[in-house]
Amino acid sequence: MATANNILITSAGRRVSLVKAFQKELSILDAMGLVICCDAQPELSAACQVADKHFQVPRLDHPEYPDFLVQKCRELDIKLIIPTIDTELTLLARNRALFLANGIIPIVSSPELIKLTQDKRKTHELFNFYGISTAQEYDRGHFKYPMYLKPYDGSRSIDNYLLKSPDELRDEHLQNEKMMFLEYLDHDQHDEYTCDLYYDKHHNLKCVVPRKRIAIREGEVNKGITCRNEVAKLVQNKLSELPGAIGCLTAQFFMHKVSGKITGIEINARFGGGFPLTYLAGANYPGWLLGEYLFDKKVNDGFESWEDQLLMLRYDNEVLVHAYQRTT
Known part of the structure; x- marks a missing residue:
């Protein structure tokens, strides 16, 4: 049976x-x-x-x-x-x-790729290797203001700082060996995108859906919109094959509103918190994963039949547990 x-x-x-x-x-x-x-x-x-x-x-x-x-x-x-x-x-x-x-x-994904994505310094090297620009990292003591500080192994925007002048720089910033001192990409001049990427079991890119981040809450998109644009083209051209990549990865980019220059920020080798927008737009990553790994179904190349300009407005909802008794 x-x-x-x-x-x-x-x-x-x-x-x-x-x-x-x-x-x-x-x-x-x-x-x-x-x-x-x-x-x-x-x-x-x-x-x-x-x-x-x-x-x-x-x-x-x-x-x-x-x-x-x-x-x-x-x-x-x-x-x-x-x-x-x-x-x-x-x-x-x-x-x-x-x-x-x-x-x-x-x-x-492979341990090697995960290591690259969990160290933002190595992620920058990965982007640069594939011809994708990254924010300039300053040597300590040679800063240009405004600048952005974040730990190389951080997540959810924890311990991230925007410093607008030298008097905002603290000793604890300089003493934190994990801190990166970066060129600031002004949100007034850039749009921020999170791309949901699907890689098949052979590490080939099958789909990319950029989501413009309109509002963020606790490091996760709260309002976003799908965009078929130059960010998608860049990812398709530069990251069409990524050794070790499997399933859904999320990659973050900034695009200058005037020049169109695209800057790579980070990669997470997992489903992102805002993925439901990509799924509801028609990019069926859950179905592809199940089909590929449980039913030996091939994922077709270059899926682009997802809905462009689909706006997601998230809100809190309730899950009720009746007769709840705490066990710990």
Whole structure:
């Protein structure tokens, strides 16, 4: 008797839209398949509550995390793992052989590519290697104001600073060895785009959807619009093949409003928080992933039938858990 094709979304948190997208696409391919979520606190995760099933996992730094996850995947007949946060990517990539040996496919890029994307200095080198401009990085003590400061391994805009004059520079900025001192790209002069990229299992780019970031909340797009423009053309031309890239990656760019110059900012080797806009515009990355890895379906080249100028306005919604009893 054939088993269902269950999938797991890890560190699910509040990614309700992503869970629902996978539920919809999996139901088309396998009516028996379940979308399962895990989180360190699943009882407080909205995504876990809307998933078909959920379970609790140890923290990512727990030494038994990989073995625990493999065991739960075997128990629940999970075939595919979809990570959602940066800190779990390296862990899954390094243990890829362990998961594969147990019939589980983690949708994660190679450790080498993840290392490049999680160090913004190396990301700049990657962009430059493929002929994409990046913001100038200043040597310490040779600054040009205004300038932008951010840690090379940071995320969600934590410890990011805009300094407009020398008197705003603090000792803690200079003493932070992780801090990058960068040319400031003024939002009054630039539009900011996050591109959702889909790479097949052979690391070939199949689709790119730029989303113009209109408003941001906690480092995640709150208002955005799809744009078929020169940013998409640049990515298609420069990053058509990216060694080690698998599944959905998000890449951030700035484009000058007058000159049209495009500057690469960063890459995240995972689904971004604003991906639901790309999915609702018609770029079916969840369906492609399921088809490619569970049903051996080829993803067609150059998908461009996504809706241009689709505006997304996000808002908070409620997930209610009746008769809730806290377990910890």
